[in-house]
Amino acid sequence: MSDQAARPPGQGSGRKSVAAVVVAAGKGLRVGGDLPKQYRRVGGRAVLTRTLAALAQSPRIARIQPVIAPDAQDFYRECLADLEPAQREKLAEPVPGGATRQQSVAAGLEGLARLGAPDLVLVHDAARPFVDEALIARAVAAGSEHGASVPGIAVSDTIKLVEEIAPGIGRVHETPARENLRAVQTPQSFRFGLLLDAHRRAVAEGRDGFTDDGALAEWAGLPVVVFEGDARNRKITQAADLIEADRAFSGRSFSEPAPAISDDPMTTYVTRLGTGFDVHAFTEGDHVWLGGVKIPADRGVLAHSDGDVALHALTDALLGAIADGDIGTHFPPSDEKWRGAASDQFLAHACELVRARGGKIDHLDITVLAEAPRIGQHREAIRARIAEIAGVPLSSVSIKATTTEKLGFVGRAEGLAAQAAATVRLPEVCAELETEAETNERRS
CATH class of the missing domain: 3.90.550.10 (Spore Coat Polysaccharide Biosynthesis Protein SpsA; Chain A)
Structure with missing residues (x-):
């Protein structure tokens, strides 16, 4: 002094x-x-x-x-x-x-x-x-x-x-x-x-x-x-x-997203895991969207938006991690505004909701289930695009693909699907408030 x-x-x-x-x-x-x-x-x-x-x-x-x-x-x-x-x-x-x-x-x-x-x-x-x-x-x-x-x-x-x-x-x-x-x-x-x-x-x-x-x-x-x-x-x-x-x-209103919070020793976090799944049938077309990347194909997908099963599943995984409904809640298919919409905005919105709670996205993992198209040569482009949309390091994004060994609608090449998992951390106070709100809702 x-x-x-x-x-x-x-x-x-x-x-x-x-x-x-x-x-x-x-x-x-x-x-x-x-x-x-x-x-x-x-x-x-x-x-x-x-x-x-x-x-x-x-x-x-x-x-x-x-x-x-x-x-x-x-x-x-x-x-x-x-x-x-x-x-x-x-x-x-x-x-x-x-x-x-x-x-x-x-x-x-x-x-x-x-x-x-x-x-x-x-x-x-x-x-x-x-x-x-x-x-x-x-x-x-x-x-x-x-x-x-x-x-x-x-x-x-x-x-x-x-x-x-x-x-x-x-x-x-x-x-x-x-x-x-x-x-x-x-x-x-x-x-x-x-x-x-x-x-x-x-x-x-x-x-x-x-x-x-x-x-x-x-x-x-x-x-x-x-x-x-x-x-x-x-x-x-x-x-x-x-x-x-x-x-x-x-300097933010309650509707504005918060900036991402780094590993702060004076803030305690709880880890949340969310999962998502999406499926679309094939239809006439010459490409499909996967992970925000346009991939040439002999067919397209039947969808209200661009039909990107990877981004749809990932969006639901993030919304699940913060217990905030699903993609249909935020972007209802009954709303013509979303017809043909690019799915990157759905994922970006979910990421903003995580950060609005002071949260941090730790890892995003997607598995695509399809006989075709093959994504091997597009894997790194998909990872890079998802990392860009979500604002996370490339090392925090994993993309995999598999078939169903000719079983089911995927095996019959009638459509494709994706499942995703998202790991996020939320400040403990936010997590407790959500739990308290859910308890009050059940009581009312």
């Missing part, structure tokens, strides 16, 4: 010195997987990295005290690597958190006290990466004027106070007036000495379990005010929040 970061923030100036405690010691596993949510990547950077960057770029904040789990040093160093040098200059060495949020905040406050107490402290959740300068400015102003303040937004849902009478069942006890309710966020702002004293008193009296510092301040007898929060300053708690944040930071 720099010499500046070792001095009390704001020292030597007439402005109130402001520091921030970033609480990042939680396990945060409700988003799924083994990696805590603050270290999961959204838009290519860890949630914690984005939160630290948002605070560090504020001219109002001179020092940031991160609080992390004792066993998270490696994850934290990964986050630092993605920060700008000027942003890292504001960071104090991280301190280890405790078993509860309250204990972690107390550890952060004590860390700041050892470095030189600021006038004001902002306490912020690591899982709120959408904090912006306008909200920080309101927090600093409210904390300076009132001593203890929290951001809040109006509640749009009707809230019920209930008494649990059975697992999952509660009896309504009261319906508070909605206009008097606020959903509280962070950063919460306090005069440093007031909050530090409140935490030390709570420790001395054995009080633990406060879920935010506003509640602890209330317990300590401090008047707490609510200033205007920001609905966009949402907290990442569930898997859906993580995916929404990834889309927001990637």
Whole structure:
């Protein structure tokens, strides 16, 4: 850390010195997987990295005290690597958190006290990466004027106070007036000495379990005010929040495909295998399409589109791997728009759907079943074309051919068929969301 970061923030100036405690010691596993949510990547950077960057770029904040789990040093160093040098200059060495949020905040406050107490402290959740300068400015102003303040937004849902009478069942006890309710966020702002004293008193009296510092301040007898929060300053708690944040930071809508994700040590994946099969009868013609390559033949195929059995089977395999219907769902044969259509667009669409889920295509394997045409001399051209359409290395595409030893419609040269397998990896949160959605659909 720099010499500046070792001095009390704001020292030597007439402005109130402001520091921030970033609480990042939680396990945060409700988003799924083994990696805590603050270290999961959204838009290519860890949630914690984005939160630290948002605070560090504020001219109002001179020092940031991160609080992390004792066993998270490696994850934290990964986050630092993605920060700008000027942003890292504001960071104090991280301190280890405790078993509860309250204990972690107390550890952060004590860390700041050892470095030189600021006038004001902002306490912020690591899982709120959408904090912006306008909200920080309101927090600093409210904390300076009132001593203890929290951001809040109006509640749009009707809230019920209930008494649990059975697992999952509660009896309504009261319906508070909605206009008097606020959903509280962070950063919460306090005069440093007031909050530090409140935490030390709570420790001395054995009080633990406060879920935010506003509640602890209330317990300590401090008047707490609510200033205007920001609905966009949402907290990442569930898997859906993580995916929404990834889309927001990637600048994409939910209908747009995500860029392919490389092997990222901070993202956990599940492997999915999908299979596909397609068959077409022969008809008059002088060529067939196989794997996106036009192959001369003494007959053509009877089909609504170009009849490329290899690409059709492969498209279904990819759709199966992500549990998103089949080729007929996305390109119904009843739609004249697809009459005579080139099948490369079907495969490209399926690949886009995989990447829209943050997935990675590992391998594509196709077996063509036909007496004719022979594909041996066209094999490498087919592999290259499929690799081009799918955006994968040539080594990730396998194409094989076989006959059925004169058995069945293939053996009688009445048509040809293809079967395919696709291996993809999906971020664990996406896979869990799909499973959850399927469960809810079955229940409804």
